[in-house]
Amino acid sequence: MIAEPVMYTRINDTHLEALRGLAGAENVTTAQAMLDLHNRDASRHPAGNAEAVIFATDAEQVSRVMAYCNEHRIPVTPWGVGTSLEGNPLARFGGISFSFERMTAIVKVHADDFQVTVQPGIGHKDLNAQLARYGLFFPPDPGANATVGGMLANNAAGIRTVKYGATKDNVLKMQVVLADGRIISVGSRSIKQSSGYDLLHLFVGSEGTLGIITEATLKLVPVPSLMSSVVASFPSVEAAVEAVVAVRGSGLDPAALEFIDARQSALLRDHNGVDLEEAPTLFMEFHAVLPEALDFGLAQVKEICEELGATRIKTTTDNAERAKLWSARHHAFELLQRLHPGQEIYIGDVAVPISAYPDLIGFAEHAIAEAGIKAFMKGHAGDGNIHCEFPFKDEAEFARASHVNDMIVQKAIELGGTATGEHGVGVGKVRHMIREHGASLDVMRQIKYTLDPNGILNPGKIFPE
């Protein structure tokens, strides 16, 4: 059932000539600068080794390229804009980096349906800027201006997932090109469909290993009319994460519920001028239609935080103040980079059921302290998702960080969680897949082999070799 090890073809001049014919000469390049650009993402993983970059223009062109590459066993790795954190779009076996940066059109706004159909190369921030005039937005927000195609391929999430769901929850329909060049449509613009297998969600999150997304219809939601923010500091990590569980359990439906540890808090205060204590801190956002509902929610949240011993609670319904606060939270990672010049930062991404969050965080704190290494924790706490960020300056430090992170991953899986809440498997999480999925990984392999028997789509990702 399982694919034999595949021998891939190196691209030669004959292939390039053929590919120029199929893709348009202006869309094929082997310029070193372009290769370099497409062989790096935002992670610390080794550079990719794509031999040519092809710019996608439309599904038919993608189909022609795929059929040719499939016939000639040339690997194809789809590329959005390189904001990924696990080497997800980096070629590991040569071949083509298939770039979608020229397919950025909004195909159609279906305003009455709260839907938009887009090409995959559009950045979600650019999309939302254009949707503002309709009073609608596409809620998943991974921070960076990732492309919609990359977000779909990776099932990206971010700070609003606690209310609006991950990317997989905000897509209805896609056009997909298969490894052999077949163009198919999956899902439906009807929000209700019980017709046949859910292929839509099979392709979402498959990281370009099953097919290439060439168009997507996304769900939109109305821009909320009223928003409030709450920032609360706690005497201990335990108290902060208990507050997370309590807020989630209260039915208050936060639109964001973020945790940062004391170190991270101090950095934001000292370097970004954010009014924070050096203490475990929660950032929350609430959306409402009525002022009464907003006030009611704030009162409840304050009560929860006070009961759990919060040392400081700050609330605001002022938009400018709220924007500044969230901007600081969004730029926390950049700040960390700036404060560790010449170092890289390894980022973990585990998630667990919310009731297990205190256990997970306690374990991580202990493991980091035991190892005597430096790490910062921040996370989408409302989702049970935590990122441990480990700055490192050499291989020895990296090895220690990686070891601690592996322990945290193992703990998360034991607690009923996952090795990756939102960054995807890519290269970095491959080694955890057997532990996390057991026998169902074989089923994933069977499906991979069925849809891509020559293994040309983004080889070396998701599955351990």
Place this chain on the structure above:
Amino acid sequence: MIAEPVMYTRINDTHLEALRGLAGAENVTTAQAMLDLHNRDASRHPAGNAEAVIFATDAEQVSRVMAYCNEHRIPVTPWGVGTSLEGNPLARFGGISFSFERMTAIVKVHADDFQVTVQPGIGHKDLNAQLARYGLFFPPDPGANATVGGMLANNAAGIRTVKYGATKDNVLKMQVVLADGRIISVGSRSIKQSSGYDLLHLFVGSEGTLGIITEATLKLVPVPSLMSSVVASFPSVEAAVEAVVAVRGSGLDPAALEFIDARQSALLRDHNGVDLEEAPTLFMEFHAVLPEALDFGLAQVKEICEELGATRIKTTTDNAERAKLWSARHHAFELLQRLHPGQEIYIGDVAVPISAYPDLIGFAEHAIAEAGIKAFMKGHAGDGNIHCEFPFKDEAEFARASHVNDMIVQKAIELGGTATGEHGVGVGKVRHMIREHGASLDVMRQIKYTLDPNGILNPGKIFPE
């Protein structure tokens, strides 16, 4: 790639003896009354022809039975409680009806996580009765007391889907037994997971053709503290469905948004004593935490309905009154059956994007009038889902109803919709699958063949032969 036509094995005494050994003698029966019970669902489709009924007790037993049946090419058709409307759980090629009516346990309530883990045979109403003490409920409600396993297999929906989603949106994790007896776990209790392929949603809605669900962890939501109902009558179908689009577009987030036509309205008035006009009518429900929010919502809805010429708008926040109203709506189908003694009723189930709903309803009205047949329309309008119900007394009448329904299905697909919003494909919708899915139906077949190469799981469903 595609499976050759399969020859299935008829069950003989040797098989039965072996199956009694594998499943427990007390769990295997060939009693005619039991066969009859398991060869009928709530639809008009021809009876099934299962040769034996096996009662599932646990995943390991299911695994043993599956491995044996796979080896011997004996078809296996999973069975919940027979409330399906498209012959979904009826054996068409003999073999075993695998009944889950004895696997009804709640395995664990994860109250802090708003989750519950159950065996598949539990009815969703029975589950919710037991969850009441936690102030939580499992929202999908298809009307009948369907089993959770059947709801998952079918991706059932119902009146609350407009707010809470269909069954597929309310499940996190499942244990599944494959055709060859492998037991796998798919999904995660972590609400966030970007790890590998989404096998969970591949099995949900696959109608028992890819694997058998033996356990599921479901999402729960808090029982709403405040509810209101609105019933509004309109001078025309067009006005009513325009109100549906307007309410959806207003961001009011109704918890139910149901449409019934004038005929159906008159029946409920004349025979169930519901205070209604003989006019196209909308039933709505809203949930809120604050009385102010409830009042605000009601005021907005009234304004929308008045602007669209509603002849009568009745609102209530009284729980008893609300319950009576919804009970009438829920029993509308039974009433239709009672008023057509000796007749059967054929039910359509198309759904479209909400903006296309007026077009669809207009088309259906016209097609029904043109054909000169009797039909009643009611639907989950907020989801763009409509059920045309055709009473018929003989084959000739059935043929006319079926022809009109086919026209409506074709129109729904042209409008970007689906042949089935919530009843599933089963036997009845098979003939629409090529039109609806095109080339992606081939991909579904490839996956079916990969996971069930001998075609023993619920053969004859979903795919045209």
